[in-house]
Amino acid sequence: MQTSLMVMATTFPVQPQQSSRLSAAAPVVSGPSVTSWRRRGHSASRCLRVQRNSALHSAQARSDHLDTVDGDGLNPCGFHPSIWGDFFLHHSNPADFDEQQAWMLKRTEVLKxxxxxxxxxxxxxxxxxxxxxxxxxxxxxxxxxxxEEISIALAEASTADVNDCDLQTVALWFYLLRKHGYRVSSDVFVRFRDEEGRFLAHTPMDLLNLYNAASLRTHGDIVLDEAALFTRKKLETALPSMEGSLAREIKFSLEIPLPRRVSIYDSKDQILKYENEDIVDEAVIQLAKLNSNIMQLHYQRELEIITRWWKDLDIESQFPFARDRIVECFLWMLGVYFEPCYSRGRIILTMVIAIIVLIDDIYDSYGTAEDCKIFTKCMESWDLNAANDLPECMKFALRKIFHSYHIIEDELANAERYRMLYLRNFTLDLVRCFNTEVKMRDDGYVPKSVEEHLQVSLRSGGCHLLSCASLVGMDDIATKDSFDWISSMPKMVTRLCIILRLLDDLQTYEREQKMTLHVASTIHSYMKEHNVSIEIAREKVVELKEETWKDFNAEWLNPENSQPKQILNRIFNLARTMEFFYNKDDNFTNCHNIKDKIHSLFVEPFTIM
Structure with a gap:
């Protein structure tokens, strides 16, 4: 199966085509900063300063109310409602005062x-x-x-002689260097094996560091394949008798290895951990807390903007109980870039993924086969006039999609607007894939192999569109060459798409079995291709995901990649977010799983002494 998938790195031509603009005027946004969105067409009235507990109580009450609505066709998709609603239109952190912010920024510079x-x-x-x-x-x-300081330190570390270092140090050295794109050899671990092939890892920390290092393996890293199996078995055996922060770290790493984790999602827990253990300099802890609070203010302002945009779309009036996931969308895209300088990119990327979710719900739950066919043609022509035969809700969706893309375009400088041509064409490819899957669903067709399945489903997950959209709001580091590279569907992007597809199928397979009609998953196709049980098929799909991660890691380390690391890192971060959102459940659809994470990152600040 691996060989056949390697052949699937086919070129996907998403070359830009000139399009005519709709006549409907979009709000004018003057520049790339968050301030511009607030000041112009998306400006909001001064945030109401309400008590956090009271506001969260109201949000939870909204969720409880919606959960009590019975089935009678009102919630055909069975979606759990988001608890947030328009919470971030009215929420303001008490630290959001000019004087307090000025002090925070001044103190941050001293701590830096x-x-x-x-x-x-x-x-x-x-x-x-x-x-x-x-x-x-x-x-x-x-x-x-x-x-700059980290870059210099790692460059020096890359030339260090680690032959006399212990396993923890070598594993940490290997992990950090490969994480930053250094092609260091896995042969450094050979000397840590005894004559019987067992690894000389004597402590849980030895095992954990080696396990995390092994997660950055590529094809041919035989010693790391063996290390991954050895350390996982040992850690799973030891974990039930352990407790404390190390036990929690091992548990989290067994769920998602450290190289695949999203740093911003874990950052506040890490601050508390380091503070409690008193093993990090106090200046580092204080800077981390201040920086977290400052970033939280950025995120709250951005959430106000995108919540207002979503509210202005009035989605729920046309699609009752569609996935109202705008805050969850923002959390997802925060994992792609958390730094304050990427505010514009986060807003645009969140808008795009929210549109993807809306379109997905249309094809999956709201449109007949004929409706979906017409909807696809309307998208391809980018013309509302072709939508006369569609239900009003789908006409509404088209208007909002086109208008939203105008909003995004108006946020770009004139020299950047060529990017919209790529974004639009990736969007068109996505709806074509959705339409193909509708036909497969209605025909009850199960692709005869995983390879055949991925020829459509590799792109229907939308990761190629998100890869493109992640560059749209970036600065000049994203060039036309970068968009051409994405459009060629390079191996790194195809492997990202496969990782998402396999993760999605592993977590949604059982739920889809309860639906009258559903698209066959890769698990179905593996069962059909190899005539095996569902249990074996699931195990093999998990193995395929791990093999795909090896391909992905190899592309991350590929010296022939022409794109800057800042571009490649968006793709890597997207892959990391997929692991988080499909960890043990479909955490995006079952959004209650992540409400505490949202509250921690976006609502509750650190108390600064």
């Missing part, structure tokens, strides 16, 4: 200099201490403040 001094002093201690400091800074989401 202190931490910069700590990094420079770390050149003299042991290699393990230097590496641990870098890992700590990254896990606290402070790395974007010290990119």
């Amino acid at each position: 200099e202190e931490v910069r001094s700590i990094i420079s002093r770390s050149i003299t201690p042991s290699l393990h201490q230097r590496l641990h400091l870098i890992e700590t800074i990254e896990r606290l989401c402070l790395d974007y403040l010290f990119e």
